[in-house]
Amino acid sequence: MSRYEIAFSGQLVPGAQPEAVQANLARLFQADAQRIALLFSGRRVVIKSNLDAAAAEKYRATLERAGARVEVVDLDGPLIEEVELAPPPAETPAEAPVQARPAQASGATRPLVVKPRDEYMAAFADVEAPDFGIAPVGEDLQDAKAEVRAPALDLSGLSLAPLGSDMGQAKAAPSAPPPDISHLKLQE
Template sequence: MGRYEIAFSGQLVAGARMELVQANLARLFQADAQRIATLFSGRRVILKNNLDEASAEKYRATLERAGALVDVVPMEPVIEEVELAPPPEPDPEPARPVASGVSTAMPPRLQVVPRDEYMAAFAGVDAPDFGIAPVGADLQDAKPEVQPPGFDFSALSVAPVGSDMGQARTPAAGPPPDTSHLKLEERR
C-alpha cells in the first residue's frame, strides 16, 4: 500500500487564467493572498503528503478543477541494490615458537565476517576473541583488602551530654533605640 504526496510548481491547466486559479485556490485552502503568492513563486511546494492512492487522486482532481496542475508523487524511498565484494579469506592461525619440544597454538583470534560494505573495512582486523562470560560470573578484578590507617585515638575523650565545650557566647543585644521624639502626622 503506497503513500503519495501532492506537489505544486505553479503550473496551470491549459486555458486557465492565473487570477481565477489564484482565487479558486484561496477559497479552497482558505488562505490569504500572501500564501497563495508563495504557491505561484515557481518553486515546488508540497501541498499534502502521506496520502493513500484514492485520497491523492481525489486531491489531484479537485485541484485540477480549480485550474492548478499538480504532481502526485509516491513517497516510498528508492532502495538501491548494492553488491558487496566477498570477504577476504582469513589467514591460518600462526603457531607460537616451539618451547621444549611442545608446540602451543596462539589463543583464539576474533574472525570478523562483514555484514555490509561498512563492516568490510574491519575484515582484516586481528583482535583477541575475548568471548562471553557465563551468567552470574564476577567480571570485576579482585581488589586487595584495604587496611585501615593506624591512628592512635587513646588520648581523646568525649565530654558528657550538656557540658560547656567552650563555645563563645553571643553578647546580649543592646537597648532598643529611643523613638519617643518621633511623631506621625496624617496628611490630607
C-alpha cells in the first residue's frame, strides 16, 4: 500500500486570486495570517504526510477547490533526483587556484578568481566575490579609533558649595505630635 504526502509551493490554480486563496486556506486550516504567509513564501511546504491514496486525493481536491495547486508525492516510489551539471569552464592561463593574498593597503578589493576543483564547483566559476585576502600573522585587524575630544563647555557660571553645606534639598516636615489617648479606658 503506497503512502503519499501533500506539498504546497505557493502555486495557484489558473484564474485564482491570491487574496481569495489565502482567505480560503486560512478558513480551511483555521490558521492566522502569519502562518498562511509562510505557505506563500515560495518554499515547498509539506502540508500532510503518510496518507493513503484516497485521503491524498481528498486533500488534493479540497485544496484545489480553495485555489491552491498542490503536489501529491508517492513516498514509496523510487527516489530519483535529476541534477543538471554545469559544463566545466574553459581553462585559461589567467585562471589560478585560490591563494591567500594580503589585502591591498588602499582598502580596495580585487575580484577573487576561483579555479573549480570538479564539475560540481564549476557552477560557481562565474561568481563575482571580492578577494579580501588574509592578514599577516600578528597584524591588528581592528580599525583605529578616532580620538574623542572633550566638548567645549562654558562652566564659568557654576561654583562648588563648601563641604558639608546644604545643597537646597527640601527638609522633611516635622511629624505631628502623637494623639492624646489618656481619656481612653479598657473595659473588662
